[in-house]
Every structure is written in structure tokens, then in C-alpha cells.
Amino acid sequence: MRVLAAMSGGVDSAVAAARAVDAGHDVTGIHLALSRSPDAERTGARGCCTVEDARDARRAADVLGIPFYVWDLADRFEADVIEDFVAAYAAGATPNPCVRCNERIKFAAVLDRALALGFDAVVTGHHARLSADGVLRRSVDAGKDQSYVLGTLRPDQLRRAMFPLGDSTKARVRAEAAARGLAVADKPDSHDICFVPSGDTGAWLRDRLGPRPGPIVDAATGETLGEHDGSFAFTVGQRRGLRLGRPAPDGRPRYVLDISPVTSTVTVGPAEALDVWHLAADVAAWSRAEGVDVDCLAQVRAHGGAVPATVTARGGELLVRLREPVRGTAAGQAVVLYDGDRVLGGGHILRTSAERAAA
Missing domain, CATH: 2.40.30.10 (Translation factors)
Structure with a gap:
């Protein structure tokens, strides 16, 4: 089969592409340029889509001896993932951008273009398995299983997907990368939200949405306990960073129970709520x-x-x-x-x- 290997510049996607080559497929590597202004270097395990990542992906493709291209999908990523993320938080929801990226970028925009170019499938480095009948299954490595972020994909999308790493632990993947001479063998995994490399989602959203001050209210009494400068900086279940003026009468911690973006009110209460x-x-x-x-x-x-x-x-x-x-x-x-x-x-x-x- 002619397959397109999405190569992020990390170890998983490099080994996935290598295994597709070993399986006898005609493999072409692509790196997705998703940032309109990519940084030159990553900050440890934070962020992705940097110039460094693109270089790492190209080097891995060179080692594997496969063609390699960079696809600029920054505008599509901005519209379908980042703007969706901002709008969801502004509406009081808690989105998962990795799920959206798989739905709308990797297995929509990329897959559609791949099929139009005559490719049969898209290969990624996700830790998940596909049965012969096209059923998505958990990875054998429970600690690295990524079936959750793929779980909203449709059957027609899964039929055109390949996940070669689902039968391996992460330790085995890194050892294999080293044995193949791939320089990314020890590269740290990326964490947090790729387009918020600082890890401070609240500050990033504040820059996008501007300050929207409002009260932090006790669910039981209706009493205002503090103020905030944007309900978008909070998620349901959050405990840290509430900056409340006084402790609960029973001394127990309070958590965010509800977010009302219309009134910019954050409601807090006990864990059992x-x-x-x-x-x-x-x-x-x-x-x-x-x-x-x-x-x-x-x-x-x-x-x-x-x-x-x-x-x-x-x-x-x-x-x-x-x-x-x-x-x-x-x-x-x-x-x-x-x-x-x-x-x-x-x-x-x-x-x-x-x-x-x-x-």
C-alpha cells in the first residue's frame, strides 16, 4: 500500500514510519506545520511544531530512506482546533484539543488530502491497536494507551488508519529507535497543550479573550468569596489557584463546581459536589x-x-x-x-x- 506517515519529530512517529517501511509499504513522510510562528527550539517536553521538530522529522525520514515533505496546515489548525478551544472555554466548557486535532486535522484534513493524492492510509505513532476488522483497541502499554484521544473517530476514518505501535511498550519503542540509529530515541515526549508551550492555559486564554472579571461564589451560601479576572481560567474540579478570601467553615478545601460565562461567575464547593x-x-x-x-x-x-x-x-x-x-x-x-x-x-x-x- 501507499501510505502517508505523519512524522511529528518525536520517537513514536519515527518508529511507526519505520515499521510501515519494514511491512513493505510504499511510505512517504510528512511533517505538519501547525503553528503560524513556530519557535526555533522546544522547551524540554513542552510544545511541539517547532523548527527543531521539523528537522528531527526530516532526519528520521533520511535514516529510513523515504521521501519527506512539510505540509502547512497552520490556518486549518487555527480555525478547527485553536479557535474551537478558545470558544469552548469562553462558553464555560473544557475541551480536549488532542481529540479535536485527531478528528479535524490528522484524520480529516490530512486523510482527505492523502486520499486525493492516491495514498491508501495514514500512519501515526499513536499507542493504540486496530483489529483486522477495523475495531479500535487499547494499546498493550496501559500507561501509554491513546485510544481515548482516537475514540471519537468514525469507522471510515479508522479503515484508513494505521497504528503500528499498539503492540509495544514505550520502552521497547525507544530501544528500537536507538537500534535503528534514530536520533530521537531519547527525545522527551511532549506534554500539555501543544499550542500553549508555557503550560499556563489561563494566561494564554487571557491574552486571547481579555480580562473578564467576576465573582467566586460559595455554592451553599451564595456568599462571594473572592474575585477573578476571567472564568475561562478555571475548569470544573479545579482546586488550586482559587485565591479565596477565607477558608470553608469546616476547613475543607473548595473546588470549582460550575462556571457561568454569561455572568462570569465561578461557583465553588466541597469535593463530593x-x-x-x-x-x-x-x-x-x-x-x-x-x-x-x-x-x-x-x-x-x-x-x-x-x-x-x-x-x-x-x-x-x-x-x-x-x-x-x-x-x-x-x-x-x-x-x-x-x-x-x-x-x-x-x-x-x-x-x-x-x-x-x-x-
Whole structure:
């Protein structure tokens, strides 16, 4: 097959491309230029899409002996991922930009262009597996599993995807890279949000949205406990950085329970008030029949655990009834649903409920 290998400049994508070559595919490497003003160098494990990353990807392609190109998708990334991220926070939601990037860039814009150019599939370095029947599964390396950030991809997108690293641990990938003479063997993994290299999401959003001051209010009493300069700097479940004027009467920590962007109000309260028992999400992908209850596992964070749940697809939504609560879940996050290690589908959370008997 003619396959396009998306090469970020990291170790995973380099080894994924190498394995595609070993499998006998006709491989072409591409690096996605997603930043309009890329930095020359990375800052440790923060950020990506730097000039250094592009050079590392090119060097890896040279070692593998494959053609290599840089595709400038900065405008598409700005519109489909960054602007979506900003708008979601401004509306009080908590988006996952990695999920959006996979949906709208790697397996939409890149895949569409690849198919138009005559390629058969796109190869990435995600730690996930694809069964012969096209079913997405967790990686064998549970600590590096990335099926969650791929869990909203449609079957037609997965049929054109290749994830060669799903059967390997990260340690094995690094050892293989070193044995192949790839200079990225010991390169740190990138962390946090790639387009916020400072790691300070609140400050980055403030630069984009400007200050929007408002009160921090106690959920139980309605008392104003402090002020903030932008509700977008907070996420449901947050504890640090609240800068409250006085402690709770019982001395227990307070957490963000709700964000109202219309009034710029942040509501805080005790940890148990964060418990969520029901979710409703849009249907990004779903492999079961409409209106049928499906027992499964639900995961709401990339690095969180999965909890038992029952899911029904109805009226264009996934209705998720959790058998044990998840804490600090907010609209905008993705929920991905599993049958063992098999991904059944997922969507983006529209609303949550703390009521155990909620419909």
C-alpha cells in the first residue's frame, strides 16, 4: 500500500514510519506545520511544531530512506482546533484539543488530502491497536494507551488508519529507535497543550479573550468569596489557584463546581459536589444500535480510569448512566466507551447530572 506517515519529530512517529517501511509499504513522510510562528527550539517536553521538530522529522525520514515533505496546515489548525478551544472555554466548557486535532486535522484534513493524492492510509505513532476488522483497541502499554484521544473517530476514518505501535511498550519503542540509529530515541515526549508551550492555559486564554472579571461564589451560601479576572481560567474540579478570601467553615478545601460565562461567575464547593452520575454526549461515533442499552466502561479523561456504565444512543445523543460516580467532569470533555479493550465509540459531553436517578 501507499501510505502517508505523519512524522511529528518525536520517537513514536519515527518508529511507526519505520515499521510501515519494514511491512513493505510504499511510505512517504510528512511533517505538519501547525503553528503560524513556530519557535526555533522546544522547551524540554513542552510544545511541539517547532523548527527543531521539523528537522528531527526530516532526519528520521533520511535514516529510513523515504521521501519527506512539510505540509502547512497552520490556518486549518487555527480555525478547527485553536479557535474551537478558545470558544469552548469562553462558553464555560473544557475541551480536549488532542481529540479535536485527531478528528479535524490528522484524520480529516490530512486523510482527505492523502486520499486525493492516491495514498491508501495514514500512519501515526499513536499507542493504540486496530483489529483486522477495523475495531479500535487499547494499546498493550496501559500507561501509554491513546485510544481515548482516537475514540471519537468514525469507522471510515479508522479503515484508513494505521497504528503500528499498539503492540509495544514505550520502552521497547525507544530501544528500537536507538537500534535503528534514530536520533530521537531519547527525545522527551511532549506534554500539555501543544499550542500553549508555557503550560499556563489561563494566561494564554487571557491574552486571547481579555480580562473578564467576576465573582467566586460559595455554592451553599451564595456568599462571594473572592474575585477573578476571567472564568475561562478555571475548569470544573479545579482546586488550586482559587485565591479565596477565607477558608470553608469546616476547613475543607473548595473546588470549582460550575462556571457561568454569561455572568462570569465561578461557583465553588466541597469535593463530593463534583460527583457526576449521568452524562449526555453528542454521537461522534457509535457501533451499537439506536435505543439499545449497552453495558460498557466509560472513560472521561485521557489518563483517567474507566468506570462501569450503561449507554443508550437516542435522539442524536449518547446517554451514559454511570454505576459509580466520576468526579469533576465537565461539558466539552470527551467520553469514550469500551467493551473490555475494544472502543465502542464516543462523543463530546453536552451536559452532566449529579442526580443518581436522573433520566
